[in-house]
Amino acid sequence: MTAVPALAEILDTLRVVSLPLATRFRGVTRREAALFAGPEGWAEFSPFLEYAPDEAATWLRAAIDFAWNPQPEPRRDRIRVNATMPAVDAARVPEILARFDGCRTVKIKVAERGQVLADDIARVRAVREQLGPEGRIRVDANAGWNVDEAERALHALSEFDLEYAEQPCASVEELAEIRTRLADWDIPVAADESVRKADDPLAVARAGAADVLVVKAQPLGGARRALDIVERAGLPAVVSSAIDTSVGLAQGAHLAAALPELAHDCGLGTASLLAADVTGEPLSAESGAIPVRRVEPDPALLDRHAAPPERRAWWIERVGACHALLSS
The missing domain is CATH 3.30.390.10 (Enolase-like, N-terminal domain)
Structure with a gap:
């Protein structure tokens, strides 16, 4: 400790x-x-x-x-990152994707309060058109659906070849249910809030409620605790962020660098969603990746x-x- x-x-x-x-x-x-x-x-x-x-x-x-x-010993010096698409109108998709240099994966926010499924479909379709067939698409509902809503929405979105659906429902029990319902559709389930906001972050793994863990350094108390959770869960992990400055993203990059295996692009490219940062050399995606390094803020910034x-x-x-x- x-x-x-x-x-x-x-x-x-x-x-x-x-x-x-x-x-x-x-x-x-x-x-x-x-x-x-x-x-x-x-x-x-x-x-x-x-x-x-x-x-x-x-x-x-x-x-x-x-x-x-x-920090824990790194196993890699660069981390491939995904682009993050907020719940914007589909017409803005090209503009936002242009901020993420070389990213082959896009995480798309869905289930936004005040929007409807048609908005999500239009946004995901626009991303698929921009990426082409080789790009990877994952959707993140931030626990915004119940099980029936999630089933309906993810069936509608399945035509866009989803890498996984992140936190489609709120509870571990709901995640286990929707994972069962999606089995024939080949849409894996990733758990975020059920890990970082849970009293027991391993409950989702014990319940067989997720295929992937989304881990974040800050909410989990640092890299060592996050690494321990991933090891004990025995599931593939994606390291993500919470719209951090580049200083915060550096901690996430150190966590991702220390994971024994890293099969998925990480959600650590979010400096591209900031209009300003605390350093003149932000940890923004370059050729789809960010370096593993500490960041020294610029006093003037x-x-x-x-x-x-x-x-x-x-x-x-x-x-x-x-x-x-x-x-x-």
Whole structure:
């Protein structure tokens, strides 16, 4: 378990940024993140704003681990990444795909609140037309369907040759049911929220409810804990991110680099969804991959994108609340 440094050590270098997104994602147009430095370099603490301290504290533990400890030994120095397609109108698909250089895989958001299945079909069709038959398409519903809705939607989307469907339903029991219903359609099921937001991240594997695990360094408490979960689950893994800055993506890249096997492209190309970053050399996809390296923020960019004083104060209070939980 990572030792918890004094709160003053974290706050001494803490910078809070607010970065504009290139397109609306998860209902927001800006991404806030807290960054701080430790003996090993810079790390990111950026749980979504609605997360309470008991959940966000795990994200702080991951950031502390990345800033204070050497990471697991890498097995590769570049990570192939997928493009991420927000729940946009189909007409915007070419514009957004153009931001992801050389990516052969696209993860498409579906089941967006306020949209209908026809919107998802149009978006997925547009991506398939852009990629051609050799490209890989995966869809992510963020637990937005019940079992019957998922079955109907995924049957309708099956003509586009899906690599897998990520978190089509909310519960482990629902995932197991939809996986059974999809068996004859050859659409694997991937679990994300059922791993990173679960009290027991191995329950989905024990229940036979997924074919693939989606793991994220921050929500799982760092690379070592994520690697342990993957090993104990015995399932293929995809490393993903949560619209991190390039500092946060660096931690994800170190996790992906340490996995014994990495058969799928990873969701670590999301710097391309940011309209600004904290470094002049962001971890954006180049020829479909990102390098495994730490990222040093540019002081001028930290100043340019600094969050307003009231938002910095909010993040300082949040870090303190999470630190108190970790220290206890």
